[in-house]
Amino acid sequence: MMLTQKRRNLIERYVNQHELCRVNELCKLTSTSESTIRRDLIQMENQGLIKRVHGGAQSVKNFSRDVSQHIRFNINHDAKIAIARYAVQKFVHAGDYIFIDAGTTTYEMVPFITKIPHVTIITNGIETALCSLNHGIETLLIGGKVKDDTHAAVGQSALEQIKAMNFAASFVGVNGIDYNGNLTTPDPEEAAIKKAEITQAGHAYVLADTSKIGERNFAVFDNIKDVVVVTNRLNLSQKKALPAKVNLEEVQE
Amino acid sequence: MMLTQKRRNLIERYVNQHELCRVNELCKLTSTSESTIRRDLIQMENQGLIKRVHGGAQSVKNFSRDVSQHIRFNINHDAKIAIARYAVQKFVHAGDYIFIDAGTTTYEMVPFITKIPHVTIITNGIETALCSLNHGIETLLIGGKVKDDTHAAVGQSALEQIKAMNFAASFVGVNGIDYNGNLTTPDPEEAAIKKAEITQAGHAYVLADTSKIGERNFAVFDNIKDVVVVTNRLNLSQKKALPAKVNLEEVQE
DNA sequence: TCATTTTCGTTCATAAATATTCAAATTTAT
DNA sequence: ATAAATTTGAATATTTATGAACGAAAATGA
Numbered sequence: 267m268m269l270t271q272k273r274r275n276l277i278e279r280y281v282n283q284h285e286l287c288r289v290n291e292l293c294k295l296t297s298t299s300e301s302t303i304r305r306d307l308i309q310m311e312n313q314g315l316i317k318r319v320h321g322g323a324q325s326v327k328n329f330s331r332d333v334s335q336h337i338r339f340n341i342n343h344d345a346k347i348a349i350a351r352y353a354v355q356k357f358v359h360a361g362d363y364i365f366i367d368a369g370t371t372t373y374e375m376v377p378f379i380t381k382i383p384h385v386t387i388i389t390n391g392i393e394t395a396l397c398s399l400n401h402g403i404e405t406l407l408i409g410g411k412v413k414d415d416t417h418a419a420v421g422q423s424a425l426e427q428i429k430a431m432n433f434a435a436s437f438v439g440v441n442g443i444d445y446n447g448n449l450t451t452p453d454p455e456e457a458a459i460k461k462a463e464i465t466q467a468g469h470a471y472v473l474a475d476t477s478k479i480g481e482r483n484f485a486v487f488d489n490i491k492d493v494v495v496v497t498n499r500l501n502l503s504q505k506k507a508l509p510a511k512v513n514l515e516e517v518q519e
Numbered sequence: 520m521m522l523t524q525k526r527r528n529l530i531e532r533y534v535n536q537h538e539l540c541r542v543n544e545l546c547k548l549t550s551t552s553e554s555t556i557r558r559d560l561i562q563m564e565n566q567g568l569i570k571r572v573h574g575g576a577q578s579v580k581n582f583s584r585d586v587s588q589h590i591r592f593n594i595n596h597d598a599k600i601a602i603a604r605y606a607v608q609k610f611v612h613a614g615d616y617i618f619i620d621a622g623t624t625t626y627e628m629v630p631f632i633t634k635i636p637h638v639t640i641i642t643n644g645i646e647t648a649l650c651s652l653n654h655g656i657e658t659l660l661i662g663g664k665v666k667d668d669t670h671a672a673v674g675q676s677a678l679e680q681i682k683a684m685n686f687a688a689s690f691v692g693v694n695g696i697d698y699n700g701n702l703t704t705p706d707p708e709e710a711a712i713k714k715a716e717i718t719q720a721g722h723a724y725v726l727a728d729t730s731k732i733g734e735r736n737f738a739v740f741d742n743i744k745d746v747v748v749v750t751n752r753l754n755l756s757q758k759k760a761l762p763a764k765v766n767l768e769e770v771q772e
Numbered sequence: 773t774c775a776t777t778t779t780c781g782t783t784c785a786t787a788a789a790t791a792t793t794c795a796a797a798t799t800t801a802t
Numbered sequence: 803a804t805a806a807a808t809t810t811g812a813a814t815a816t817t818t819a820t821g822a823a824c825g826a827a828a829a830t831g832a
Contacts, residue, residue, distance in 0.1 A: 267788085270819070271572035272539055289779080299821045304780075313600055314630060320828065321779065392652070392660070396645050399667055407645070407672050409662025409680055414652055419660050423683070427662055427676055523809075542789080552811045557790070573818070574789065773832100780827065791816065798809065 268296065274306055281316050281325050288322040340370045345475045345498045350374035352517040353437055353496050357471055358382050362434040365463050366394055368418035369439030371473045379403060388433060390419040390459060406431075413453070420455040428462040436467035438493070440474050442481030447490035447509040450483035457485035464488055471496055480507035521549060527559055534569050534576050541575040565730070567594060593623050598728040598751045603627035605770040606690055606749050610724055611635050615687040618716050619647055621671035622692030624726045632656060641686065643672040643712060666706070673708040681715040689720035691746070693727050695734030700743035703736035710738035717741055724749055724768075 268276075273296045280295055281287055292303045307323050310316045317324040340346070354375050358364055361384045366372045368391025376397045379385050387398045390408035398405045410424030438460050442450040449472060451457050464470040470493040479500065490508070496515045500508075508514075521529075526549045533548055534540055545556045560576050563569045570577045593599070607628050611617055614637045619625050621644025629650045632638050640651045643661040651658045663677030691713050695703040702725060704710050717723040723746040732750070749768045 267820090269539060269541060269572070269574045271574070271577055275539075300779090301821055302819080305819080312604070313597065390662075392645055392649050395665060396649065396670070399645070399665060399670060402667065405665045405667075407660070407662045407665050409643075409660045409672065409677070412648060412652060412658045412660050414655065414658075417649070417652060419662065423680055424662070427680075430676070553790090554811055555809080558809085775832090776830080778827105778829070780825105782825085783823085785820105785822095787818100787820075789816105789818070791814100793814080794812090796810085796812100798807105800805105800807070802803100802805080 268298075273298065273302075274310060277303070277306055277323075278310065278315055281323050284325075286319070286322065286324050291322070342475045342477055346371040346473075347374045348517050349473050349475060349496055349498060351378050352515070353471055353473055354378040354382070356515070357435055357437075357469065357494075358385060359434070360384055362386070363388065363431075365389065365428075365431075365433045365436040365438075365467060366398075367391065367436070367438045367460060367463055368394060368416055369473075371475065372437050372439050373397065375437060375473075376401060376403070388431060390424060390428075392417045392419075413456070416453075416456065418456055418459070420453070420459050424459060425462055428459065428466055431466055433463075433467045435469045435471060436463040437471050437473055438463055440472050440478055442478055442483045443472075443474060443490060443495070443508065444480065444482040445507055445509070447512065448482070448486045449488045449490065449493070450481070450486050452483045452485065454485040457487035461487040464493060469494070473497075476500060476504060479504045521551075526551065526555075527563060530556070530559055530576075531563065531568050535578045535580055537578075539572070539575065539577045545576070564594065570594075595728045595730055599624040599726075600627045601770050602726050602728060602749055602751055604631050605768070606724055606726055607631040607635070609768070610688055610690075610722065610747075611638060612687070613637055615639070616641065616684075618642065618681075618684075618686045618689040618691075618720060619651075620644065620689070620691045620713060620716055621647060621669055622726075624728065625690050625692050626650065628690060628726075629654060629656070641684065643677060643681075645670045645672075666709070669706075669709065671709055671712070673706075673712050677712060678715055681712065681719055684719055686716075686720045688722045688724060689716040690724050690726060691716055693725050693731055695731055695736045696725075696727055696743065696748070697735040698733065701735075701739045702741045702743065702746070703734070703739050705736045705738065707738040710740035713740040717746060722747070726750075 276296055277292055289300055289303050293300055307318050311318045317326045349371060358379060360382055363386045366375060366387055366389045373394050376394060380401045386404040388406040389395050395405050395407045408419050408424050408427050410419035410421040412419050440449050441452060472493045472495050474495060474497050476498055490512055494513045494515060498517050529549055530545055542553055542556050546553055560571050564571045570579050602624060611632060613635055616639045619628060619640055619642045626647050629647060633654045639657040641659040642648050648658050648660045661672050661677050661680050663672035663674040665672050693702050694705060697703060725746045725748050727748060727750050729751055747766045747768055751770045
């Protein structure tokens with residue numbers, strides 16, 4: 267007689283490999299009775315390991331507990347890392363309290379910050395906070411209603427929390443920078459948050475890869491004259507899409 | 520007769536090498552009785568070195584496991600899921616605004632909440648918030664200083680955010696419930712948060728697997744007379760460790 | 773639709789594993 | 803060295819896992 271747990275492991279593997287299978291198959295596989303298999307399947311369903319269907323069991327590929335995928339699989343990933351590393355190395359100093367905006371580019375800054383001692387990260391991004399903690403960095407989280415697409419905390423309460431603090435520097439993400447130098451993002455609530463992040467910071471840095479240059483979105487939260495734009499190398503047409511007197515930091519990849 | 524600690528080391532190594540093994544094997548390996556092996560396994564499980572299964576023991580160290588599987592190897596994981604499911608099915612209703620405390624047992628409630636329409640989750644746990652979002656649930660995050668061990672947001676700002684809300688129900692984790700019925704946790708800051716969670720809720724539920732019964736920690740945040748305790752089935756000695764008039768919900772696994 | 777077949781849930785007896793208790797042995801502290 | 807505390811193994815009580823039996827529910831096919 268096999269150990270119960272070993273049998274369950276066998277069942278889980280078999281169901282996952284076959285996507286769908288019958289109770290009989292599992293009886294043969296494990297040399298046990300139907301009763302036992304049914305009991306196993308009930309328990310495993312309760313644990314969310316499989317899904318029971320009439321006649322057998324079905325696999326459930328459940329990635330929903332994982333750290334969300336859109337952080338790992340996003341466009342321009344290498345450029346974003348380069349920009350993030352540059353921003354940390356040049357603009358983050360020991361002992362700083364810095365705000366890191368929710369977003370994929372700013373998220374990439376976190377691992378590099380471990381090299382700078384005694385930094386405290388304030389963020390409204392859930393993944394950013396989690397990553398920061400996992401790197402052993404002191405972390406302050408801004409709360410509020412969390413947007414289901416960007417996972418950013420927004421709203422009145424979030425605004426008030428930010429306005430009660432002052433940061434050495436803020437690192438802000440952006441969806442578009444238009445020809446007037448307006449910094450834009452689709453959601454007005456997120457725009458309000460970004461505006462506050464910039465206001466409360468001694469220095470404000472906007473991180474934007476080239477795909478953002480020349481784009482416009484609904485909500486304007488500031489203008490590049492008030493911030494430093496950190497981006498990768500721009501070609502001529504991209505430079506023409508921006509105002510002449512930009513405070514630009516071009517990262518050489 | 521072998522040194523106790525040496526025997527435990529042997530057991531740990533053997534379990535890790537074999538991934539899963541029976542009690543008899545360990546008896547032969549160490550030339551001791553079943554009683555001793557069982558006692559060892561109980562202690563080692565409490566230390567998180569192994570996981571006990573009916574008939575033997577299982578390794579908790581497997582580097583090929585993904586994130587969701589790591590959660591499954593927490594102590595008393597199955598009991599936590601059973602308690603969480605029961606709490607959701609019995610105490611969460613359509614349209615509710617509910618507070619879910621940071622913690623592993625309360626975390627397990629989230630997947631079950633998808634079956635109840637239009638629930639809004641308020642939480643101070645980062646992982647809980649992320650899981651909630653990934654399941655498409657409306658999520659409000661409490662911000663504050665995030666503790667690096669429990670990943671719970673705490674502090675004055677967090678307290679104020681909680682006190683500005685009212686919940687249909689709060690589901691609170693606990694580290695110990697002592698013989699006076701005091702609900703305890705090691706960190707006073709977390710205790711303050713839990714206290715507020717309970718105060719702001721129409722109904723307060725404390726989720727506690729059996730390992731918490733009879734334990735005491737530094738900070739007391741409330742007493743069981745003010746809450747409903749949801750736990751799995753208690754044996755006699757555990758019941759004796761609690762006051763007589765407990766508002767108890769025992770989950771049958 | 774109805775009858776047939778298959779699958780499912782429940783119950784029960786049995787066997788295996790676990791928990792509990794207690795006395796003896798061992799270790800630790802004074 | 804002696805008492806107290808801890809650890810151990812065996813005995814016994816309790817819990818859990820299993821397989822078979824049987825009626826209920828669901829799928830199948832005419």
